[in-house]
Every structure is written in C-alpha cells, then in structure tokens.
Amino acid sequence: MIEVARVTLSPLQKVSRITIGQAMTSMQFYKAHQMDILIPQSKTNTAEYFKSGQKILASDRGGFIYSPIVGFYEDVAECDFSSMYPTIMLTRNISPETVLCSCQDSPHRVPGLGYNVCDKRLGLVPQALELVLTKRSAYKKLAKHGPDKARYSSIEKALKWILVTCFGYTGYRNARFGRIEAHESVTAWARKILLEAAHIAEEFNLEIIHGIVDSLWLKGSPLDETYEKFCEAVTAATDIEMQHKGIYKWVVFLPTKAFPTVGALTHYYGVFRNGKIKVRGLELRRHDTPLLIKKAQDEILGCLAKANNWVQFQKSLPKARTILRRYIDGVMQWDVDPTDLLITMRVSRRPEEYKNHSRQAIAAWQCKRLGMELQPGQMVQYLITNAKSKRPQERVLVAQLLDRTDRPYDRKAYRELLERMFENILLFMDSKRRKNPLVKNKRLTPIASPSLVKNMRYTLNKK
Incomplete structure (x- = not known):
C-alpha cells in the first residue's frame, strides 16, 4: 500500500479506501498536470468512431489464443512476456490522444487495424506507465535475488495491479482518459507479437502445447538453455521482454466440463523440475472453496507432485485416493471443525x-x-x-x-464436494477410471495420451 501511494502520489489514508483504478487515475492526473493537459471534470470516454460491421469484427477482439489439447505432458517449458500490455502501450505509444490523432501521415500504424499513431510526442498514458514499469522490473529482480524476497515480491505484485488496471481503463466507459480505439490497438499489437513468438518457436523446432495472450507452453527440448535462447530471440524481435519460467516435469491441461475433449484455457496444474507446484482453475485457487477442501487438494497435489513421469503419476493415484478417503472419513465422523x-x-x-x-x-x-x-x-x-x-x-x-x-453440517454435501474436487483433478482421464482410479489390471488412459498427442500436433501457418 505504501508503494502504491508513493507511485500514484496519493495520500496513504486515501489509498486504503479507494480502488486500484482510482489510485491509477490519480497518477494520470499528476502526469497530465505536468504535461499541461486539461483534466476532464467528469468521467467521459472519448466517443468511438463509426465502424462498419466488418471493421468491428476485425477490431473488437482480445488476445491471441492457442487452445490446449487435453492431456498429460512431460518436459514442457513455460515462457511469459513481462508486463506485455503496459509495455506495448509504452513502446508503441498507445494513448487516447495519440491513436487516430491529427498525424495522418504518421508511419506508425496499428497492425491489422491501420490506426495511425502519433510520431511527434509520447502520450500521457505511456509517460505515466514508464516509472511503474521501471520500478516493477527492479523489484522483480530483488524478489529473486534480494535479501527480503517476500517484501519485494508483494511490492512487485502491487505494482502489477496498477499496470493491469491502466490497460483496462483505456476501454472503460467512465475513465477520464480512455478511448476504445486505444484499447483495441493494444490487443491488436498483442496478437501480432504472440504470432511472431510462435513463428520463432518453429525456427527453434519447438511445438506449442498451449498459448494464451502473453504466455506460451512449449515442448521440444529438455534443456533450459534452449528456451532461454528462444526468449532472447523473441525479446529482440518484439522489443518486449520474454522470460523463461522453467520446465515442468509434467503438466496437465484440463478440459471444459461442457465439452470433455476441448481444453480449458486457464485450468491446468503441473510441477516444475525444482518441485514447485503451479495450479490454475482448481478449487485451491478459488475464493469460495472451504478451507478443508483446499487442504485436501493441496495434500493430494503434493502427493502427485512426487511423480516424475506418466507411469509414476498413475502409480501415485491409489495413495492420492487414500488421502481423499481420510478427509471423507473425517467429515463423516464429525471430526472436522x-x-x-x-x-x-x-x-x-x-x-x-x-x-x-x-x-x-x-x-x-x-x-x-x-x-x-x-x-x-x-x-x-x-x-x-x-x-x-x-x-x-x-x-x-x-x-x-x-x-x-x-x-x-451436512455430511453428504461436504463429501460430494470432496469427491468433486478429486474428480476435477482427473478430468483429463476417461470418466470410468476417473471415478475409481483404484480399479486393478487396467491401464489408466488420459483423453489425450502422450502417444496420441504426438499425432494430433499442428504446425503454425506462416501465411
């Protein structure tokens, strides 16, 4: 909170009561005052230019996505762009007053949309973001190598929310400094940059397992050095830093509940080679999950994390089921707070x-x-x-x-929650074995097994 107050030039007491968006707006007000830009008295977003139906279809889109193929994967690397959207706004000069400005002959154009971008001055939003991006980058390094890693990590995450909010406010109808064309320009650049990263991945003989907006999951090399060189090449080509987060021993991409063969974009879990577990979309990450369910899932994932490959993962399932049974017994015997x-x-x-x-x-x-x-x-x-x-x-x-x-408490209801939690972990498997992973003399088969996945791969069309 102290760092947010310092960066946004807001009183500490006020920051404790307002939203992160309001704090970010305060930062923009200060920068507007420095630049002699009039601050709108009321919340007014610049009116959107008229667009044809075809233009709306081309512009009203989000980031680029490679849907994952549901299944269990080994030796997958994760590479992320660092502060992708805010960096695009800074390096491409995206701001409400710079997009579609009077510089009609500007050589700077938004890819796919053709919007002209001012080439005479740096916009208000990029100037406001520059300090936050610089400080966050420094705090991220301190969080890795500094003496007080927890402190620097929390500061870095607070600054991240300012950056995320700054992008969202470009398309927010009540923003003081907002314009939908600026919002569309950022996502257009993001799509182009992720495609460029995908083409570079092909040059490195890496296949894309999954990709979403600013992250790629890649397979093709067991060496960290390969992915570090890939990230360096992407950074040089796009002018936006890409970082190698590490290589998973294994990672599971889960399906949507409505369509069991369609991969969910943000539902996955895996274990890095250093033993760190990453979970997205499961009960462990949800704010509405009871503490008991979170504890059970955390212990079950910890058990599965000891496996190094698909064979060991299968062998660890009976032990995981035993953990589930222990929690269910506690609920049924009233032995739970x-x-x-x-x-x-x-x-x-x-x-x-x-x-x-x-x-x-x-x-x-x-x-x-x-x-x-x-x-x-x-x-x-x-x-x-x-x-x-x-x-x-x-x-x-x-x-x-x-x-x-x-x-x-309702014992049956909480037993069902525990069983559903366990089933969600194994959604990538066929339904019969998911319900009873202790059945003997049968091989546990995922919806997309490693051998099947190899034949289902696609390559990017460079056209």
Missing part, C-alpha cells in the same frame, strides 16, 4: 432483491435478521447444514450463528 467448512460467497444484491433461494441469498437474509446490512459486493460465509431441505432457512447457517446453535 465447522469453521473449516465455511463457504465464502459474494452477494450480488440486497437480501430482498433475490428472487430465488440460493445459498448466498439465504445467508444474506440470516445476516439481515442479525442486524447486519450486507451491500452488493460484500462477502458472506455460511455452513451447509441441510442442502436438500424443503425449508430454505435450514439449508445453510451463516458463520455468525455458529456459536449460537448446535446444528450440524
């Missing part, structure tokens, strides 16, 4: 505005009866007491009432 079973949800409206008896609606009503006025956006915690009850008030119990009643 109810506070470890609390589910945290965000209420989207006032209690009286809910039209159905969802769990958070019931919890919100219980809070209101206790004299607590929950506002939309606030969090509420509750315990599932009887999920199938015909009386809504008996289905959950708000956390504030735990010490006033001896109403027990």
